[in-house]
Amino acid sequence: MEQLVGLTPTLIHLKTPHPLVQWCDLSNIVFSDPFFNQTIARCLRENPSRLRFQTQLDALADLHEISPGLEPTGFIFHMSKCGSTLVSKSLSALPQNLVISEPAPMNSVLAADVLGMSEAEIIKWLRLLISALGQKRRESETNYFIKFKSWNIRKLYLIKKAFPNVKWVFVYRDPIEVMVSVLKAPAEWMDLKSKSITDDPIWTELKSTPRISESITGFGAEEIEQMSSEEYCARVLASFCQTALQMADRNALMLNYKQLPEAAWSSLLDFFQLSLSSNEKNRMRDQSQLYSKDQTNKRVFVNDSDAKQKQSSEAVREMASKWLAELYESLELHRVSGK
Template structure:
């Protein structure tokens, strides 16, 4: 993931010089300003920030505007679904499969949403609430081609706690929640820990404390928070277990969206599913949970996982 300093790495363009925000995408929020980057290519990389990083340095342009500029945007596509998740549960694979379809705009963890939510958490009145969140999301859904008819956003794993503000902004948009056996998630983070599993990296998780250097215990506490947030909003979520991937995408999710794939599109998705979600050069292999679990995982997280599974079973 790019840090904010890298997001701001571009040739400045004065807002007054712009005649349109077409192909300009919001990347972060700083105080009363939105920072935009100019991107002509489709966002097909594993993460939104990967597309920015892959840009030719000579083509990196940066612009700052006030929030009032959101009203100047041409109407974008309404989001087709929000993708919430627990991390290391197949959410990146899901977005990679969606991005193989030319009809889909796919934004994977756009950092402007996290920047907005952090501001909303500390300054709820100054953030503009769900109205500004709605406009930022619509700015991400710019339609570049008539073929683009659907718009999917994968959020960061710690965003499930903010689901009510997404519902306020888009009450009719489906919300998917991907999850996995806690042992398997922990095994993946033991191999390479994400920022959400490192104390102090994610402000909204700062209340979780590290005890005696116990990183696995911290990870378990964070996972408990993810599952608790999902259970608190379970009536608004379509629950998707990692074990259901990838077939559930074309057997259920796309059909609900009115997307009927051709045999060529299905084969392309199946081929993509055989490779690592974050690196198309590596064949996929699943993480094997270690023999030793963790007491917090067993006592707190596994019962929450069981409750989620019960809800999913009742919904089928």
């Protein structure tokens, strides 16, 4: 299995008789795009003949045996639409940081319970997948961060069992502002309500699986059907915040959007025990001045909190007050007091 060294798992197909891993040669590639899938797409556009092939799932164990990846430095979780990409992009501005942002294979593993995979098996494959994604691509890389999708926080109990000592951050924001953003540009879990079609084959595969909505959101399909879009959005976001609060321990840091971008090169670095030079902090600061989801790195960041507050409907404000206001205050209390 020496041929696997230097390759990256880009997709995992579990809904097959024999689970498959799709690999791509991403050696010497810098994960500089806002999201993992964007880096894959960019690499294939630039070099369509880049090596790609499939193996069975056991290949993850084979790669770990011959070439274990970096040990994770930290995990980034988030409420959704709240500045987590700014955090990951700021960290990725430095050559010593390998930052994998919302890798598609992670979703397949974390939702594998709906296919009958046991908790012990999920933890096993989670460790092996994170090892495979953590392969060094530059000699400078010593720190390894993963930013998870918003719904992945609901699987934090598994992630903590797999990596009990890894520090993690939960990024959150004023619930009204988050809801306005999610309803305008829906996160994937909103598709379980809208039944819209995405261009992500793995998400389409997961959506067609019985019990997937309950696994990801905590609500069954019939229950979701009875909710308005605003209620569903608020209650799912509430489940994310509640999970973060319930799982918070000495390895957790709550980070409010209003602390950004300054926190990215101050309290966040202290939390992860990273010592940076003034020049390195300036590089992070420069990166944070740009809109984090712009692949061209040209669009300047503009704080849109006031605009989102003005755009909020009565239904959004009502559901945010009912399901999220108290949780937001609890997150703020934890952030300030540390407990």
